[in-house]
Amino acid sequence: MAKDRTEPEGNEELCPFSEQENGDCTVSITVVGASGELAKKKIFPALFSLYYEDFLPKNFVVFGYARTKMSDDELRNMIRETLTCRIDTRLIDARTCRENCQDMNHKMDEFLKRCFYHSGQYNSEEHFVELDSKLKEKEAGKVAHRLFYLSIPPNIFMDVVRCASLKAPSIKGRTRVIVEKPFGVDSESAGKLTRGLKQYLAEDQIYRIDHYLGKELVENLLVLRFSNLVFEPLWSRNYIRNVQLIFSEDSGTEGHGRHFDNYGIIRDKMQNHLLQILALFAMEAPLSLDAEDVRNEKVKVLKSMRPLKLEDAVVGQYKGHSKGDKSYPAYTDDPTIPNDSLTPTFAAVAFFIDNARWDGVPFLMKAGKALHTRRAEIRVQFRHVPGNLYKRKLGTDLDETTNELVLRVQPDEAIYLNINNKVPGLGMKLDRTDLNLLYQTRYPREKADAYERLLLDAIEGEGRSFIRSDELDAAWALITPLLKELEEKKVVPELYPYGSRGPVGAHHLAAKHNVRWGDLSGDDS
Ligand SMILES: NC(=O)C1=CN([C@@H]2O[C@H](COP(=O)(O)OP(=O)(O)OC[C@H]3O[C@@H](n4cnc5c(N)ncnc54)[C@H](OP(=O)(O)O)[C@@H]3O)[C@@H](O)[C@H]2O)C=CC1
Numbered sequence: 001m002a003k004d005r006t007e008p009e010g011n012e013e014l015c016p017f018s019e020q021e022n023g024d025c026t027v028s029i030t031v032v033g034a035s036g037e038l039a040k041k042k043i044f045p046a047l048f049s050l051y052y053e054d055f056l057p058k059n060f061v062v063f064g065y066a067r068t069k070m071s072d073d074e075l076r077n078m079i080r081e082t083l084t085c086r087i088d089t090r091l092i093d094a095r096t097c098r099e100n101c102q103d104m105n106h107k108m109d110e111f112l113k114r115c116f117y118h119s120g121q122y123n124s125e126e127h128f129v130e131l132d133s134k135l136k137e138k139e140a141g142k143v144a145h146r147l148f149y150l151s152i153p154p155n156i157f158m159d160v161v162r163c164a165s166l167k168a169p170s171i172k173g174r175t176r177v178i179v180e181k182p183f184g185v186d187s188e189s190a191g192k193l194t195r196g197l198k199q200y201l202a203e204d205q206i207y208r209i210d211h212y213l214g215k216e217l218v219e220n221l222l223v224l225r226f227s228n229l230v231f232e233p234l235w236s237r238n239y240i241r242n243v244q245l246i247f248s249e250d251s252g253t254e255g256h257g258r259h260f261d262n263y264g265i266i267r268d269k270m271q272n273h274l275l276q277i278l279a280l281f282a283m284e285a286p287l288s289l290d291a292e293d294v295r296n297e298k299v300k301v302l303k304s305m306r307p308l309k310l311e312d313a314v315v316g317q318y319k320g321h322s323k324g325d326k327s328y329p330a331y332t333d334d335p336t337i338p339n340d341s342l343t344p345t346f347a348a349v350a351f352f353i354d355n356a357r358w359d360g361v362p363f364l365m366k367a368g369k370a371l372h373t374r375r376a377e378i379r380v381q382f383r384h385v386p387g388n389l390y391k392r393k394l395g396t397d398l399d400e401t402t403n404e405l406v407l408r409v410q411p412d413e414a415i416y417l418n419i420n421n422k423v424p425g426l427g428m429k430l431d432r433t434d435l436n437l438l439y440q441t442r443y444p445r446e447k448a449d450a451y452e453r454l455l456l457d458a459i460e461g462e463g464r465s466f467i468r469s470d471e472l473d474a475a476w477a478l479i480t481p482l483l484k485e486l487e488e489k490k491v492v493p494e495l496y497p498y499g500s501r502g503p504v505g506a507h508h509l510a511a512k513h514n515v516r517w518g519d520l521s522g523d524d525s
């Protein structure tokens with residue numbers, strides 16, 4: 001029996017698979033682009049983890065679809081051999097325990113019996129008719145929900161959507177399609193993609209995936225805000241001075257830059273992951289946790305934001321750097337990148353939300369490759385404490401002593417609040433310390449991968465963590481003017497050394513808004 005994620009066991013009404021449990025229903029999941037990296041690294045492992053943990057319904061099949069010729073057994077071997085999911089890791093940690101390994105092998109055999117492959121072209125209706133008949137055979141006359149995961153490059157999305165919706169839709173059940181990013185490169189192309197998808201699918205059949213919305217800390221944002229009394233009263237311009245959304249990677253493109261060079265860091269990280277997090281952070285309380293209520297609030301806050309102009313941004317590109325006997329390449333040393341590429345590998349921008357809650361509060365975003373560290377976090381810097389009671393003890397630099405709440409999305413998920421505290425003893429010495437919730441300590445069990453959570457949501461028809469088309473439009477409307485200016489004016493990015501803290505311009509941008517980057521100060525750098 002599939003586990004219920006929402007309620008203690010035994011609550012029949014809320015069980016999302018109750019139909020399947022009585023044997024009437026089945027779910028067919030087709031991974032389109034099954035021969036690709038994402039399918040191997042993320043999608044099949046996530047499906048296996050869900051199966052292993054009993055979250056998949058009783059009746060399901062998984063089909064791989066791609067042009068590469070492969071037999072069912074070859075697909076199964078690929079899945080078995082490339083397994084990199086948390087279950088595998090758990091077993092490596094417990095490798096002395098033979099029972100666990102036997103259990104996993106048994107579960108893997110059972111899972112693979114449900115996996116099949118069909119080779120076909122992405123634009124061939126005939127090949128999708130063949131897929132449909134194979135699906136029907138496995139579905140054996142049950143009401144079948146069909147989920148197509150488009151793990152393919154965007155130029156073939158429309159072919160697949162057309163063929164799948166015309167020739168292989170669910171007849172009595174629901175047809176849903178997970179669409180991978182990129183969702184266009186600007187407002188115009190995103191609008192075109194949406195109009196194309198809507199020729200064949202209704203909005204509630206489209207699941208635009210941004211895997212950051214499946215990350216534990218991001219899912220927790222609304223819980224933190226709306227289930228604790230202590231945060232919400234502080235969550236506004238009255239107490240918050242600025243908010244920082246930071247995404248740094250410590251590696252460059254290293255020979256795989258061709259795809260990135262067409263997009264750049266603003267499209268790759270800001271338009272999607274960081275703006276999505278910002279919307280969840282800043283939105284008003286939704287009427288309910290229903291997908292439409294949550295997404296309505298996200299759209300509202302995105303629409304209240306000022307579109308970016310060149311003066312709100314700094315762009316950078318990493319250059320080569322030597323440290324001891326090790327040397328690190330420049331972005332343009334990557335053989336897949338043109339030597340004269342102006343693509344930003346770093347950007348810092350300042351957003352403002354023109355609504356009553358956030359008027360005047362800078363929301364600074366920073367994302368970059370080849371930086372000194374890898375991290376994704378939200379930093380909330382609060383206002384200074386009024387009055388001078390402890391000023392002599394705290395020092396004159398009030399920025400150093402204001403409260404800061406940090407939500408670290410990765411690595412090592414954590415939520416901590418910097419506070420000032422008296423050092424125990426007879427004197428009156430103050431110390432800066434933090435109230436710290438380190439996930440690894442509090443919740444030591446390994447965490448589900450974002451793809452697991454989002455796949456399960458899509459199977460269950462839960463759209464809350466997927467991007468609706470009006471959200472997408474609103475996000476592109478904020479970013480497109482800046483992208484156009486950068487491209488039209490051929491803005492040359494400021495160079496920064498590989499492994500550094502990014503271009504100096506990012507500090508100037510922050511200083512213009514009276515902000516200091518929290519990740520570069522004190523013991524956090
Ligand atoms: N890899 C990742 O970590 C991430 C990927 N994505 C997105 O997910 C999608 C899939 O990613 P990924 O698996 O890495 O992509 P791949 O480049 O590996 O492509 C997936 C499959 O699509 C087919 N394919 C590739 N190029 C073409 C083409 N030009 N024309 C027709 N078919 C083609 C190939 O299958 P075959 O030749 O067998 O038909 C390939 O195995 C992409 O849209 C990507 O932007 C998003 C986030 C992260």
Ligand SMILES: O=C1O[C@H](COP(=O)(O)O)[C@@H](O)[C@H](O)[C@H]1O
Binds near residue numbers: 211268
């Ligand atoms: O969407 C993307 O995200 C990955 C990083 O994902 P993470 O979960 O490992 O943080 C990034 O490498 C890729 O460039 C980008 O397209």
